[in-house]
Amino acid sequence: MASNSKQSLHMNPGQGETSYAQNSVIQKTAQERMKTLIEEAMTGLYNTATSSSPLHQKELVIADLGCSSGPNALTLVSAAVDAVVVHRRHCAGVQQLPPPELCVFLNDLPDNDFNTVAKSLAALKQSARPAAMVTAGMIPGSFYDRLFPRASLHLVCSANSLHWLSTVPEELSSGAHLNKGNIYVGKTTPPAVVRLFRKKFREDLSLFLALRAQELVSGGRMVLTFLGRKSAEMLSHGDVGSMWELLAQALAILVQKGRVKGRDLTAFNLPFYAPSVEEVTELVEESGLFDVDHTGVFESTWDPHDDSAAGDDDEVADCARSAENVAYCSIRAVVEPLIAGHFGEGIVDELFEVYGTVVAEHLSKGRAMYPVIDVSLKLKGRLSSRIQHSDSRTL
Ligand SMILES: C[S@@+](CC[C@H](N)C(=O)[O-])C[C@H]1O[C@@H](n2cnc3c(N)ncnc32)[C@H](O)[C@@H]1O
Numbered sequence: 001m002a003s004n005s006k007q008s009l010h011m012n013p014g015q016g017e018t019s020y021a022q023n024s025v026i027q028k029t030a031q032e033r034m035k036t037l038i039e040e041a042m043t044g045l046y047n048t049a050t051s052s053s054p055l056h057q058k059e060l061v062i063a064d065l066g067c068s069s070g071p072n073a074l075t076l077v078s079a080a081v082d083a084v085v086v087h088r089r090h091c092a093g094v095q096q097l098p099p100p101e102l103c104v105f106l107n108d109l110p111d112n113d114f115n116t117v118a119k120s121l122a123a124l125k126q127s128a129r130p131a132a133m134v135t136a137g138m139i140p141g142s143f144y145d146r147l148f149p150r151a152s153l154h155l156v157c158s159a160n161s162l163h164w165l166s167t168v169p170e171e172l173s174s175g176a177h178l179n180k181g182n183i184y185v186g187k188t189t190p191p192a193v194v195r196l197f198r199k200k201f202r203e204d205l206s207l208f209l210a211l212r213a214q215e216l217v218s219g220g221r222m223v224l225t226f227l228g229r230k231s232a233e234m235l236s237h238g239d240v241g242s243m244w245e246l247l248a249q250a251l252a253i254l255v256q257k258g259r260v261k262g263r264d265l266t267a268f269n270l271p272f273y274a275p276s277v278e279e280v281t282e283l284v285e286e287s288g289l290f291d292v293d294h295t296g297v298f299e300s301t302w303d304p305h306d307d308s309a310a311g312d313d314d315e316v317a318d319c320a321r322s323a324e325n326v327a328y329c330s331i332r333a334v335v336e337p338l339i340a341g342h343f344g345e346g347i348v349d350e351l352f353e354v355y356g357t358v359v360a361e362h363l364s365k366g367r368a369m370y371p372v373i374d375v376s377l378k379l380k381g382r383l384s385s386r387i388q389h390s391d392s393r394t395l
Contacts, residue, residue, distance in 0.1 A: 009109060009338060011337075012332070027159060031072055037376045038223050041293075042155065060103070060154045062102060062104045062157070063077075063107060063153055063155070064077050064106050064107065065147075065161065066162070068112060073106060077106065080102075081124070081128050099131060102135075104121075107141065107147055121136045144166040144211070152217070153217065157223045157224070158225075162226040165201060165273055166271070169196035178266060218379060222290070222376070223377075224376075225375070227240050227370055228373035229276045230371045232276045240370055241274075242368065247331065247355055251265050264342065267342075270338070289380060293377060293378055296375075299371055300372055302368040306322050314366045315366065319361075323356045326356075326363075331355070336348055
């Protein structure tokens with residue numbers, strides 16, 4: 001039995017029916033909402049640049065962390081490039097300067113399908129001309145490690161990724177604590193296990209903030225979205241928790257059928273955590289590194305193709321079809337590599353078929369929504385000597 005390490009965490013590669021590329025419409029919604037925050041962050045960057053160090057004459061460096069592959073991979077960096085071009089168009093005197101030089105970096109874990117990303121990068125560079133000169137690179141690695149040189153980035157974006165922990169809490173993967181058949185925080189999860197997930201998220205997000213604070217220029221920006229909770233109450237995960245409780249139910253059905261070993265289910269937990277806005281704000285404040293420009297929560301329906309979701313009606317028009325969209329496509333595209341790595345590829349088709357049935361039953365009680373948190377942060381004025389070398393660049 002494999003452990004669910006960070007190496008197994010990547011979205012389904014390629015362009016096939018169950019690939020992330022074909023099944024990332026929900027995540028696209030969150031990215032679309034980030035465009036305004038990215039524009040504001042860019043305008044903020046230009047506005048805080050000093051006259052002795054005008055940003056218009058500098059190259060800008062932009063990174064998307066957890067880009068995955070497919071149509072979403074370039075959305076955020078493209079939005080940042082567009083924001084720079086539009087901003088310059090509205091600034092008197094800037095048009096006479098040479099086109100801006102922008103360097104965009106796309107990061108994900110090494111198992112990500114970077115081949116597909118590489119092909120779309122060439123198109124981005126081409127389409128930006130002549131308004132901007134774009135160079136691009138891919139940075140495989142964990143965003144819980146240092147990825148970039150000190151004080152080298154102006155804008156960091158990350159969509160739909162920071163709810164993934166660096167690893168399952170060690171005390172769970174070692175078997176020192178058990179999660180009673182849950183794979184994340186469920187109704188029967190022991191309080192000690194809830195605390196382990198929470199602690200791991202606190203450690204990971206604090207580390208992420210400290211690492212990015214080293215890599216951003218002073219005054220640099222971060223725009224982030226990730227799945228979250230609407231309430232600070234830990235067990236009020238609502239539908240984000242249910243999504244994983246239903247997957248645990250589907251796995252339990254396969255255990256009953258003798259298709260999955262009970263001990264394999266006991267040993268499986270997701271490296272996942274959905275925080276509340278309060279938790280995120282508290283950690284940012286505790287870090288002392290960033291000012292919070294914006295926080296918000298919005299909700300996305302589980303089935304992005306459910307047309308009936310546009311109205312006020314809470315009923316899902318076609319539960320079976322929606323469940324298929326949710327289970328077979330959206331969730332499978334995200335967790336199949338983790339599931340296959342732990343339980344073996346042989347159970348994947350059957351598991352997501354059973355999951356579809358369980359999700360359909362759940363949707364028959366009413367529409368399910370994912371809360372998504374968005375955050376915009378600004379690195380505080382001057383970095384302390386603790387994290388900045390004397391040769392670092394400032395705006
Ligand atoms: C749901 S996808 C989001 C992809 C894209 N940003 C979007 O919005 O559609 C989450 C991505 O985060 C990546 N990811 C998770 N943990 C990571 C880590 N520690 N370092 C880098 N990428 C990570 C996953 O591999 C995956 O590609």
